[in-house]
Amino acid sequence: MSITTKDATAGTARRAPDGRGLRERLGGPAVFCAVAVLALVAAPLLLEPFRLNLLAKYLVYAIVALGIGLAWGQGGMLTLGQGVFFGLGGYSMGMHLKLTEAQGGLPDFMVWSGVEELPALWVPFADPVFALATAVLAPVALAALLGTLIFRQRVRGAYFAILTQALAAAFAILLVGRQGLTGGTNGLTNFFELFGHDLASDSTQRGLYLVVAVVLGLLYLGARHLVNSRFGRLLVAVRDGEDRVRFLGYDPATVKTVTFAISAGMAGLAGALFVPVVGIISPALLGVVPSLELVVAVAVGGRYALAGAVLGAVVMGYAQTAFSERFADGWLYLQGALFILVMTLAPRGIAGLLSRRRA
Amino acid sequence: MTDALLEIRGLRAVFDGFAALDGVDLTVEEGELRFLIGPNGAGKTTLIDVITGLTRPAAGTVRFAGTDLVGRREHEIVRLGVGRTFQTAVVFEELTVVENLDLAASFRRPLWRLLRRRRGVDDAVREALAVTGLTELAERPARVLSHGQRQWLEIGMLLVQRPRLLLLDEPVAGMSRDERARTGELLTEIARGHTVVVVEHDMEFLRRYASRVTVLHEGRVLTEGSVDEVRADPRVQAVYLGGTREEAGDAVG
Numbered sequence: 001m002s003i004t005t006k007d008a009t010a011g012t013a014r015r016a017p018d019g020r021g022l023r024e025r026l027g028g029p030a031v032f033c034a035v036a037v038l039a040l041v042a043a044p045l046l047l048e049p050f051r052l053n054l055l056a057k058y059l060v061y062a063i064v065a066l067g068i069g070l071a072w073g074q075g076g077m078l079t080l081g082q083g084v085f086f087g088l089g090g091y092s093m094g095m096h097l098k099l100t101e102a103q104g105g106l107p108d109f110m111v112w113s114g115v116e117e118l119p120a121l122w123v124p125f126a127d128p129v130f131a132l133a134t135a136v137l138a139p140v141a142l143a144a145l146l147g148t149l150i151f152r153q154r155v156r157g158a159y160f161a162i163l164t165q166a167l168a169a170a171f172a173i174l175l176v177g178r179q180g181l182t183g184g185t186n187g188l189t190n191f192f193e194l195f196g197h198d199l200a201s202d203s204t205q206r207g208l209y210l211v212v213a214v215v216l217g218l219l220y221l222g223a224r225h226l227v228n229s230r231f232g233r234l235l236v237a238v239r240d241g242e243d244r245v246r247f248l249g250y251d252p253a254t255v256k257t258v259t260f261a262i263s264a265g266m267a268g269l270a271g272a273l274f275v276p277v278v279g280i281i282s283p284a285l286l287g288v289v290p291s292l293e294l295v296v297a298v299a300v301g302g303r304y305a306l307a308g309a310v311l312g313a314v315v316m317g318y319a320q321t322a323f324s325e326r327f328a329d330g331w332l333y334l335q336g337a338l339f340i341l342v343m344t345l346a347p348r349g350i351a352g353l354l355s356r357r358r359a
Numbered sequence: 360m361t362d363a364l365l366e367i368r369g370l371r372a373v374f375d376g377f378a379a380l381d382g383v384d385l386t387v388e389e390g391e392l393r394f395l396i397g398p399n400g401a402g403k404t405t406l407i408d409v410i411t412g413l414t415r416p417a418a419g420t421v422r423f424a425g426t427d428l429v430g431r432r433e434h435e436i437v438r439l440g441v442g443r444t445f446q447t448a449v450v451f452e453e454l455t456v457v458e459n460l461d462l463a464a465s466f467r468r469p470l471w472r473l474l475r476r477r478r479g480v481d482d483a484v485r486e487a488l489a490v491t492g493l494t495e496l497a498e499r500p501a502r503v504l505s506h507g508q509r510q511w512l513e514i515g516m517l518l519v520q521r522p523r524l525l526l527l528d529e530p531v532a533g534m535s536r537d538e539r540a541r542t543g544e545l546l547t548e549i550a551r552g553h554t555v556v557v558v559e560h561d562m563e564f565l566r567r568y569a570s571r572v573t574v575l576h577e578g579r580v581l582t583e584g585s586v587d588e589v590r591a592d593p594r595v596q597a598v599y600l601g602g603t604r605e606e607a608g609d610a611v612g
Contacts, residue, residue, distance in 0.1 A: 236454060
């Protein structure tokens, strides 16, 4: 999908008044519709439940990747801590599911840890609306707070990356340390039903897959609209010349904070979807390593194109499964090698290679 | 006494013990075209940096249209109506020329109104394209522009913001003869409707387009007057003779 802003130089073809050639205008929607049909009709019909469930997991990661593409690719904020927001979403949903299962009692792991009364923090999560809202709004609020504090101080580049990574590390440690409250290293697992549906049944999983795919599609369209809006142009301007933007009368800190908060909200929603799809949320799923892996996936897919970010998450997710099935430990090395290869040879990733071919 | 548009009093700026500005007083009236000259290190760019909020002064006041600018953040000062360009023009390379201008023109819109896609080209943007001679290049990314075209685009980005005061930092530095002439015309045209302060090194350019000149030297105002008065001033000649040969020749020649 040629949603990069860069291929405006692609040709001398006759251009529409808004500067985009006809093929460019129709090519994107055509590809999007084809992918949508493939994802919503073909995949549920053709894939066996196990594979469909895996695809759902990749698409969940693609939602996080979309947010990274927005923050990093468009806004230049290399966020290495999306796991924190993903985790806030995941734990919100996990807490809700545990409480449903406990049916007014205590979740199983609390009983094992010797907790006797439900912690106050858990109480409101019995309400599904509260849990879902918190899954999105807590990450948005945290990112908005962080952004307000650090972007105003003009923390950026590598310092921002390090800061977010430290946050991911700290968050994982915090979760492990509060065993009775969070389930510790094991996290929250053993979920059996979601809003009254049996999570083990194929039809529930197929429904979940469709929900994930539709959410991803809608978020993609929203993000694309954002990128093409004036705000999107402003975001690219902030990425390429933050100091210059100030002298146009804009406050870059606001632009970055808003974008960072949007990407955090996406990660939070992804976390909430991840829990019923995969059946667990634990510190190992949201610490430094998973946060980094998604950034690598976005780089491989192509960070300057939103579609590249989505593609990267799906491709890398699939590659990880396929590769790990044959060589258990080799994936880490392959992943590292791929990352280096892409960064040195094709900084625009797979999407960059594709759009160059089209041009 | 009528209020001047820009009133600077006793301005000091110190870097590591070195006073780049050492008590500058400067008054610019509404509608004026003022040139700021001086040898390297005289404090010309520092003065612009302080006015626009990039550098904090150690002492002194900057009043613009009755408002104190010292301590305000850069984008707030822009919103009050002070625009500037930089010695090396900074435009957004990944955006097209028209997008650069449109972004500049939209700065007073609230953020939520930026969430809409741009449809067509605003009149102000269209006008700026025409004035800067960039209409043909409107849909091209700014990275393909030549050095001169970048400067014009930057000036265009200032114009669409309708500032009350324009500060241009060496607009013709590194330009070819033709480009200088075109920039000069552009400047004359802009000066008709705006208050403009131009920092310039180029003496030929100064002779041709300047009316009122302020000479800075070692962080102070050395003298002020018409081009001829300033050139005839022996102190100015001495200062420039202390500079590079070329500048000295230009200043007295």
